[in-house]
Amino acid sequence: MAEVKLFGNWGSPFSCRIEIALKLKGVEYEFIEEDVYNDNKSPLLLKYNPVHKKIPVLLHNGKPICESVVILEYIDETWEGPSILPKDPYERAMARFWTKFLEEKCFPPMKQASWSTGEEQEKAKEEATELLKILEGTLSGKKFFGGDSIGMVDIVANFIAHWFIILQEITGLELLTHEKFPKLGQWLDDYLSCSIIKETLPPKDKLTASFQARIQAATTSK
């Protein structure tokens, strides 16, 4: 009997992506909460992801799959339901390209802009702004990165729509605003309105409290 387990963390955007995908496909799964931030990873997690020791890990019929983007492709290939990747090979290539762009180029400076200070922060803010401009350009004439409905790129961009926006509010950064990025702003609104997204994102106040605690810990440790 097919058995699906997901090792994840309530506050992780990577873990959240997998939950969105599984819900899109209507797959029932058991969620196993891992205490990743306190370095209290379970023996099972370390057994199923010995290379990276990270969440998310999907366990399907006892076989582990690691790395969120790899898991998303696996989910799309394994279960029927709304497509996560487009059907056309060229569109699939575009989706994979933008997913890589988000993960490898956008997220590091956006995180850096949120958590660093001084000159390091200024540099990260400039970099993030340039990258957001590129993303803004790709949304021309589309409701979502995936077209009329959310797809791989939208799922992977969850960090921008929720985690980054919350961090922005806390830190007073105004990198991504409706005025500067009208298309991204509209995408944010449409994305956060999707029921599957709304149901799956971690609660804003819980995430805010967690970020504020981390900022305080970082400031007091200096």
Add this chain to the structure above:
Amino acid sequence: MAEVKLFGSWGSPFSRRIEVALKLKGVEYEFIEEDIYNKKSPLLLKYNPVHKKVPVLLHNGKPICESLVILEYIDETWEGPSILPKDPYERAMARFWVKFLDEKCFPAMWQACWSIGEEQEKAKEEATEFLKILEGTLSGKKFFGGDSIGMVDIVANFIAYWFMILQELAGFELLTKEKFPKLNEWMNEYLNCSIIKENLPLKDKLTAVFQARFQAVAAAAAAAAAK
């Protein structure tokens, strides 16, 4: 009429990956040599405005960038030997290892070759740990892809060729037959495949380029130290 062009560079492992894949599938293509170190062409900048890098595959006028994305596109578009396995779990494993190679192994191995002092020692340790992991995945398999080369083998071209040349030039011995017998065996099999052999840059040409760069790096380090 289907038209395939590849913007690449003779010495780039990323560019060579695409050539191997196209040849595996028996796809005819026009190769456009880009002078990436000196002057990128307007066409390259037009087709890859985001990264401005090779390789770029142009198929029926539409550009695809990023070597891993291109490899998946080639596998999905043309018939012939599979680059990725058919089974979804095996495909996931291939994608996992490809990511591991590109995001973990290569940066560490590249850094081990080009850095100096403490930075180099740290990179060498890291690269060694990653190579041990790779060694483990080869248990009982001729290639990462099984009996024949697949995506992971194609992407690991850097290890089998570029890194071995760099290692020799830099004068250290990270990846040896003694330390990594399975990887060594894999390298021999891999470099023996005609499709691989026929698509590698000439060793002396690559060596000359690397030597020039080593000298430039050493000169820059000396100039910095003299200040």
